[in-house]
Each structure stands twice: as structure tokens, then as C-alpha cells.
Amino acid sequence: MNTRAGIGYDSHRFVAGRPLHLGGVVIPWTHGLAGHSDGDAILHAVVDALLGAAALGDIGSHFPDTDPQWKGVDSAKLAREAVRMLAERGLAPDHVDVTVILERPRLSSHIPAMREATSKALGLPVEAVSIKAKTNEGMGWIGRGEGLGVFAVATVRGASG
Numbered sequence: 790m791n792t793r794a795g796i797g798y799d800s801h802r803f804v805a806g807r808p809l810h811l812g813g814v815v816i817p818w819t820h821g822l823a824g825h826s827d828g829d830a831i832l833h834a835v836v837d838a839l840l841g842a843a844a845l846g847d848i849g850s851h852f853p854d855t856d857p858q859w860k861g862v863d864s865a866k867l868a869r870e871a872v873r874m875l876a877e878r879g880l881a882p883d884h885v886d887v888t889v890i891l892e893r894p895r896l897s898s899h900i901p902a903m904r905e906a907t908s909k910a911l912g913l914p915v916e917a918v919s920i921k922a923k924t925n926e927g928m929g930w931i932g933r934g935e936g937l938g939v940f941a942v943a944t945v946r947g948a949s950g
């Protein structure tokens with residue numbers, strides 16, 4: 790049995806009039822995230838971290854935004870699909886750690902629900918999913934509220950080396 794680590798990053802632009810999907814939940818806010826799918830940048834970064842740990846490419850190669858199949862898709866479905874691809878290779882997610890960087894809205898009260906939903910999508914206990922949020926201290930495109938950025942690290946375990 791061995792462990793591999795993967796890193797993921799995602800960013801999405803805020804747009805008015807779309808529900809804000811983040812970490813598998815909908816957060817009440819004036820803006821949502823642009824994107825072909827539901828725009829859930831946390832789940833996208835997590836999927837990239839999982840795929841990276843398994844050296845299976847990236848989210849864009851498996852779920853291309855040119856494919857109508859993934860239009861408006863619930864990103865939890867992409868997460869479940871990534872876990873299935875890992876399982877085909879004898880691998881399973883072990884732990885995920887996420888940092889979201891955004892100016893607004895404040896996410897602290899939503900973190901427990903996001904951890905719960907994300908852990909569910911990955912088939913992990915909630916204790917194995919960490920989600921943290923911080924601002925960019927008003928600097929740059931994140932500071933201006935144009936969008937948000939997400940970093941994720943995942944560990945994956947398996948017998949297949």
C-alpha cells in the first residue's frame with residue numbers, strides 16, 4: 790500500500806444571476822460562478838488533485854467544456870466519476886485539503902456543509918476533508934471581486950504503486 794499526493798487549482802469568474810455552487814452546496818449570494826458546468830471551483834480543484842495523484846491527466850481532458858454532456862452538470866457527478874476512474878486502477882482518495890481565496894461572500898458559516906457535501910461526493914469521512922477560506926486582502930482580481938481561486942491537495946492510496 791502506498792500513498793500519492795496530487796495538486797489542483799481552479800479559478801472561476803463571478804457572474805450575476807447564477808446560483809453560487811461551492812463545495813457541493815449552494816451558497817446564497819448575488820453572484821454565481823461562470824462555467825460550462827455548475828462552476829463549482831472547489832470540486833473542480835479537488836478533481837484535478839485526485840487525477841493528478843493518479844497521473845490521470847486533468848479535468849479538462851476527461852470532462853471537456855465542448856461536450857454537451859457536461860453542460861450545467863452537478864460537479865459532484867464529476868467528483869464521483871473521478872473516484873470511479875481511480876478505483877479502476879486500484880486507487881482510492883484518502884484525504885483532501887482545500888484553500889479557497891475570495892473576497893466575498895464570507896464562507897465560514899458554510900464550511901461544515903461544504904465539507905459534508907464534498908466528503909459525500911468522494912466517499913470519504915468528513916474528517917478526511919478540510920476546506921479553508923481566506924481573502925486576498927483586497928489585492929488584484931480576487932481583491933476586486935472578479936472571481937475566486939481554489940487550491941487543493943489530495944492524497945490517494947492504493948496497492949498498484
Ligand code: MG
Pocket residue numbers: 799800801824828829830833
Ligand atoms: Mg472549473
